[in-house]
Amino acid sequence: MLKLTIDHQTIEVAEGTTILQAARKIGGSVVPPAMCWYSKLEGSGGKCRTCLVKVSEGSAKDPRPLPKLVASCRTPVIDGMVVQNKTSPEVLEARKAIVEFLLINHPLDCPVCDQAGECDLQDLSYDNGKVSCRYQESRREFDVIDIGNLIKLHMNRCILCYRCVYVADQISGKRIHGILYRGDVSEISTYIKNSIDHNFSGNVIDVCPVGALTDKTFRFKNRVWFLKPMTAHRDCPTCSGKVIAWMRGSEIYRITGRKDEFGEVEEFICNECRFEKKNINDWIVEGPTTLKRHSVISQNHYKEIKTPSVINPLEEKMETQTNDE
């Protein structure tokens, strides 16, 4: 067993465990946010850089600090390692910068985005970002496209976490969904506009941390916070049939996988369960569920905001103008 200390809390973990996995075992505020790593997707992680942490002591043998912040999702624990997450001003500063980078080309169209209310990027920026924006250049823009007849892609909102690419690769077996071009113009695409017709393709919607991939059978039908999440199951020949049914009254608006406290799907579900079974009679509804992770739909979270209760985007502008004069 290897000993790891993170933000003054110590834990013993098995060889091969990453810093992020170890932190998740402790839970609470020592867990760095993760926008690209996904425990169920091999090869994922390392890209978004939101999980950067400071290694203040490299190991018991060599306690020197590592020169750079490291991506906790892809850095294996070494015995005697001491890591700082929330306790390092350097980490908080870097994370703030990453949020800024992720947002500069983001359209911020939350009012018309289906993901709003359960969006990892909203949560991330609420927790780590800053109120003002220093970006005044043009944003990159893409057309909205259909990926098959069940999924919509809003490339403008994509943060290029590659999760959907790994799903297409690993779950649905056929590599027809990948990334084209490079840099800030790279885009998700099904190669040569093939649609994803695999029976598990709908899971790309659940793994997408933002509203880039949305469910066409649910789009614009309702805001998630007006719906009641209910655990439900059915005897499905293809998948586990264990889902969340998002209901209003006795009507099912959408079906998703069940997610754990870190926002990861517990079991991937098939397209039939997700897109076709929208009748209450299709399901055995177990009862209401409380979402394990904080988000706008788990309520109270956004209430914590103290001052200012209304953010005036013009405030800073007005100030700077008077300063300039």
Place this chain on the structure above:
Amino acid sequence: MGRKILLENSDIPNIKSFDVFRAHGGYVSVEKALKTMAPDEIIEEVKKSGLRGRGGAAFPTGLKWTFLDRKSNKPRYLVCNGDESEPGTFKDRYLMEKLPHLLIEGMICSSFALGVNTAYIYIRGEFKYLLGILNQAINEAYKNGFLGKNILGTNFSLDMYVHPGAGAYICGEETALLESLEGKRGNPRIKPPFPAVVGLYDCPTVVNNVETLANVGYIVNFGGDAYASIGLGKSTGTKLISACGKINNPGVYEIELGMSVEDFIYKEEFCGGIKDNLELKAVVPGGSSVPIVPKKIILFTASGEKRLMTYESLAEGGFESGTMLGSGGFIVYDQNACIVRNTWNFSRFYHHESCGQCSPCREGTGWMEKILWRIEHGFGNMKDIDLLVSIADKIEGNTICPLGDAAAWPVASAIRHFREDFIFHVQYPEIIKNIKHGALYKYENQD
């Protein structure tokens, strides 16, 4: 001073061909290595030579070779990095074009030392013209028994292939290169594991620069000590410097490490001074990603000593008052050079070449380019200058591969040393707008 290792014979007519190269002492090192030396002895000599990676990072080559995983029973690979795409660097292509056999010779010795039976030369996509030259040289080496099965009757066998990229700077980063060589999208891998353990096709792999490998023949022939006696201190041997910009004699020079920068710029047998007798304004000594520095810094260190062409001397003073030797792409600017325009140009390059995997580099490079475009074309404001410094600072050190740093350093150093140029652009937009470079029009019509 002034000894040559690599380009000694480069002017001999038809040295490209096997016969001429062989007649001038070519491939002698292969005979010596295979017939009289043990692989570990060669590695020992390379360590003694103090040879450091010529691809930019200057990592000691012998040490890198000892990291190669020999315990796994997997095949091992040697990959020669000929992607050379850094603006200002054009030495590897010169070497491969003039002396293809020198590279192959070095690679055979290196492969023997590392226990490698398959070696690749990865060249950038734009080097199509080199494909024929290298392939012909490889074929000649096969025909003459220096490649293939049982080389020179020993039980050492080696196959060698040339592989062109598809035109991406990022494929010069060693792990992106390996991905590309495997036929995948050229995204840098997340390290660890390092290529020495998990490299090409998940097998232990050594990646070295063209110039690095071309030096190995000499080291085998004359020994590590002989190599180390050339150069100065820890900067042993010679270095190819590709000099360009506003100088009288642009070109590729092989210099003995340790000569003064001043001599290199002003001496007739090297750069030959600044064109039209103008004043020197700035130098980028190691390819576009190393910090740009003004005349007083490139000629003298902070303590007033003459700056030398060595890894140590050029880096003296850190980023405050130093820079780096990098890959040896030596770019010279005269008094009329617009540093803002140059910075914007570099920035445009890194924005274009970012693979887009990690957020700081993907988003930050584009952001910097857009701001620099505005300043250069008379639409900047004072706050932009500090904003640029802040963005560069946030990219640096937070990315998967060093391209992020390479994009940040030129911007940060330009503002550190030439802030007045930026302020001038902001203060006098009308003057700036009237300086017609022709690019404003073109750029606007590209979108």
